[in-house]
Amino acid sequence: MNQTVWTRLDLVARGLFPFALTLLLVMGGMVPLRVPDLSPIIPSLGLISIYYWVIYRPDLMPGWAVFLLGFIQDLLGGGPLGIHALVFLLMAATVGAQRRFLATGSFTLVWALFLPVAAISFLLIWLLYCLNLGMLIDPRSAMFQYMTTVAVYPCLAWLFAQAQRALLR
Numbered sequence: 001m002n003q004t005v006w007t008r009l010d011l012v013a014r015g016l017f018p019f020a021l022t023l024l025l026v027m028g029g030m031v032p033l034r035v036p037d038l039s040p041i042i043p044s045l046g047l048i049s050i051y052y053w054v055i056y057r058p059d060l061m062p063g064w065a066v067f068l069l070g071f072i073q074d075l076l077g078g079g080p081l082g083i084h085a086l087v088f089l090l091m092a093a094t095v096g097a098q099r100r101f102l103a104t105g106s107f108t109l110v111w112a113l114f115l116p117v118a119a120i121s122f123l124l125i126w127l128l129y130c131l132n133l134g135m136l137i138d139p140r141s142a143m144f145q146y147m148t149t150v151a152v153y154p155c156l157a158w159l160f161a162q163a164q165r166a167l168l169r
Contacts, residue, residue, distance in 0.1 A: 014167050018060040021163070022049040022069055030076040040141030043149040045156065046073055046084075047091070047121055051114055052160045054092045055102045066092045080132045087124045091117055107157070114153055122146045 025045035032039075046069055053061035070085030077084070095102065095117060102110055126142040 018053040
C-alpha cells in the first residue's frame, strides 16, 4: 500500500519525538532564569530523559543522538566540550546493557537504579571538570543537582510514559 506524505511525516515525527523532547529539555535546563543561586540546583533533565528512553525505546535514542545531546549541553553550558557527551554515552551504554532487566521491572526498581546511575554520572562530570581546571572544585552544586534530578525523575518518567503511550497509538 502506498503511504501518503502525511503518514510518512507522522512516522518520522514519532521516531524523532524522544530526541526532540530531550533536546527541548536540555535547552530548557540552560535558560538563565535570573534567580540567584538557582543554577546549581536545576535538575539534569537531559540525563533523566536519556535514561528513560534508553530503557523503554532504545531504537529511538541511538548512540549518535545521546552524543549529540551531550555535546549540545556542553555547548550551551559553556563548559569544556565533550564532558556531558562522554558521560551521557557511558550512562546510556551501561543502562542499555541492563535494558532487558530494567524494561520489565517495576517503576520503583527503575527509579532505585537511577539513583546510583545518576550519582556516578554526576561524580564523573565533577571529576572531569576538576581535571579540566586542574584543581578541586566545590562538590556541593553537583550534590544538590543530583538530589533535584533524583527528586524530579518520577514526574518526568510519568510524563514520558504518557507520551510513549500516545506514540504507540
